Amino acid sequence: MAGVTTPGDPALTRVERKELTRQSILDAALGLSATGGLSALSLRQVAKEVGIVPTAFYRHFSSIEELGLALVDDAFVSLRAMLRDVRSPDPTFRDIIDSSVRVLTEHVRAQHEHFSFIARERFAGPPAVRAAIRHEIELCERELATDLARLPGTDAWSGDDLTVLANLIVNAVVATAEDLLVAAGRRSTEEAVAHRARLQLRMMIIGALNWRSD
Amino acid sequence: MAGVTTPGDPALTRVERKELTRQSILDAALGLSATGGLSALSLRQVAKEVGIVPTAFYRHFSSIEELGLALVDDAFVSLRAMLRDVRSPDPTFRDIIDSSVRVLTEHVRAQHEHFSFIARERFAGPPAVRAAIRHEIELCERELATDLARLPGTDAWSGDDLTVLANLIVNAVVATAEDLLVAAGRRSTEEAVAHRARLQLRMMIIGALNWRSD
DNA sequence: GTTGTGAGTGCACAGGTGTTCACCGAACGG
DNA sequence: CCGTTCGGTGAACACCTGTGCACTCACAAC
Known part of the structure; x- marks a missing residue:
C-alpha cells in the first residue's frame, strides 16, 4: 500500500495526487473524529486509515x-x-x-x-x-x-x-x-x-x- | 504521597476518606477534561493529579x-x-x-x-x-x-x-x-x-x- | 538526459496508555 | 484481641503515541 493512489499511477500529475491524499486525510479525520472528537484523534490512526505511513502525514499538515x-x-x-x-x-x-x-x-x-x-x-x-x-x-x-x-x-x-x-x-x-x-x-x-x-x-x-x- | 488524606489520618472514618478521594477524583477529572474533553482524558493523568497510583482509580470507578x-x-x-x-x-x-x-x-x-x-x-x-x-x-x-x-x-x-x-x-x-x-x-x-x-x-x-x- | 524536488517509506526512540497481579497495613466488626 | 475488609501500592505487561532521521524513486523542469 502506498497512499490513495500508488505512486506509479498513470495520467495523474504529482500535485493532483497530493491533493487526492490530502482529501483522503480530511475524509478519514472527519470519520474518525466522530468517535472521540478532534482532540482525541491520533495522527497514526488517520495515517493508517488513509493507508500511508505516519510521518507522511506531515507532508500535508503540521499538526492535528x-x-x-x-x-x-x-x-x-x-x-x-x-x-x-x-x-x-x-x-x-x-x-x-x-x-x-x-x-x-x-x-x-x-x-x-x-x-x-x-x-x-x-x-x-x-x-x-x-x-x-x-x-x-x-x-x-x-x-x-x-x-x-x-x-x-x-x-x-x-x-x-x-x-x-x-x-x-x-x-x-x-x-x-x-x-x-x-x-x-x-x-x-x-x-x-x-x-x-x-x-x-x-x-x-x-x-x-x-x-x-x- | 498517599491520596488526599494520608491513610494514618486521625478522626476520619474509612468511608469518609473514601468519599474524600472520590470527590478529589471528580474534581481533578472536571479540571483536566476542560482541555481535551472527557474522551481524551486518561486515567493515569487523573490519578497523578489526585496523588494516587493509577490502579487505585479502579477502587472508585470502573472506567472513565x-x-x-x-x-x-x-x-x-x-x-x-x-x-x-x-x-x-x-x-x-x-x-x-x-x-x-x-x-x-x-x-x-x-x-x-x-x-x-x-x-x-x-x-x-x-x-x-x-x-x-x-x-x-x-x-x-x-x-x-x-x-x-x-x-x-x-x-x-x-x-x-x-x-x-x-x-x-x-x-x-x-x-x-x-x-x-x-x-x-x-x-x-x-x-x-x-x-x-x-x-x-x-x-x-x-x-x-x-x-x-x- | 541530467538533475532536483518532494511524497511516501522504514526504523528508531522515549514516552504515555489501560489493565493485571500480588502485596501491604490501617481501620473495621466480632 | 483477632480475623477480615479494602483503599492504596509498585512492578510488570503489551500496546499506542508523536516525532526525528536517512532513505527511495517517480515525477517535473531544464
Whole structure:
C-alpha cells in the first residue's frame, strides 16, 4: 500500500495526487473524529486509515490542529451551500419557513458528518478550532441580519434589535440542526423536529412583528 | 504521597476518606477534561493529579465513562440549584426575566466548570454521557412546560405548543449560558450577553402571548 | 538526459496508555 | 484481641503515541 493512489499511477500529475491524499486525510479525520472528537484523534490512526505511513502525514499538515482548521473550512463550505439554498427558495413552497426547514433537514441529512463535526468541535475542539467555528457562525448571523433588514416591516427596528433577533434565530436553527443529528436519519423523529422548528420560527416571527408595539 | 488524606489520618472514618478521594477524583477529572474533553482524558493523568497510583482509580470507578456519568450528576446538581433560584425570585426584582437572567449569569460564573462540562460533553462526550445529558435537559424542558402552564394567559394552549415553547426557551438559555462561558468572566461581555438574552426572552414572550390570535 | 524536488517509506526512540497481579497495613466488626 | 475488609501500592505487561532521521524513486523542469 502506498497512499490513495500508488505512486506509479498513470495520467495523474504529482500535485493532483497530493491533493487526492490530502482529501483522503480530511475524509478519514472527519470519520474518525466522530468517535472521540478532534482532540482525541491520533495522527497514526488517520495515517493508517488513509493507508500511508505516519510521518507522511506531515507532508500535508503540521499538526492535528491545522488539520482541524482545514476541516472547519470544509464543513462551512457545506453550511454556506445550505444558506444559499435557503436564500433561493424552491418556488413550489410558498412559505419561507417551510422551505427553509426543509432545506435544513435535507442538508443535515446529506452532510451529516460536517454538521456533527461543527456541533461537536464548537465547544470541545482545540481553542483555535473553536474560535474559527465561532467566527464563522458570527458571519452567518450578520448575513441573516442584513437579510432581515431587507424584509418589509422592519423599518422601525434598530440595528441592535436586528442582530439580537438574528442571533435568536441562528441559535434556534443550530439547536434544530443538532436535534436532527441526534435523529440520525429516522424519518419520523426528523419530521417531529422539523414540525417543532416550524412552530418555533413562527412564534419568533410573531414576536418580532409585534415588537416595538408595546 | 498517599491520596488526599494520608491513610494514618486521625478522626476520619474509612468511608469518609473514601468519599474524600472520590470527590478529589471528580474534581481533578472536571479540571483536566476542560482541555481535551472527557474522551481524551486518561486515567493515569487523573490519578497523578489526585496523588494516587493509577490502579487505585479502579477502587472508585470502573472506567472513565462511569466517572463521566458521575460528573454529569454533579453538574446537574449545580444546574438544578440554579433552576430552584429561578423559581424563587429575588423580591427586589419585579421582572421575572431580569431576575432569571441575573441568576443565570451568576450561576454560570460561580459553577463555570460544571456548565462548560455540560456544554462540551453534550455533543463530544461518550455516547452514554451524551444520552445522560440529553435526558436531563429534557427533564428541565418538561419542568419548564408545567411552569408555563401555571402562568396566566396560556389556557387556550395545547400541550404540544407548551413543550415547543419550553424547548425554544431552554435552547435560548443554553445558548446564552454557552455565550457566558465564552465571556469567561469579563463583566462587560457578560453584560452584553445578558442584555441580549433579556431582549430575546421578551421577544419570545411577546410571540407567545400573540400566539393563537392569528 | 541530467538533475532536483518532494511524497511516501522504514526504523528508531522515549514516552504515555489501560489493565493485571500480588502485596501491604490501617481501620473495621466480632 | 483477632480475623477480615479494602483503599492504596509498585512492578510488570503489551500496546499506542508523536516525532526525528536517512532513505527511495517517480515525477517535473531544464
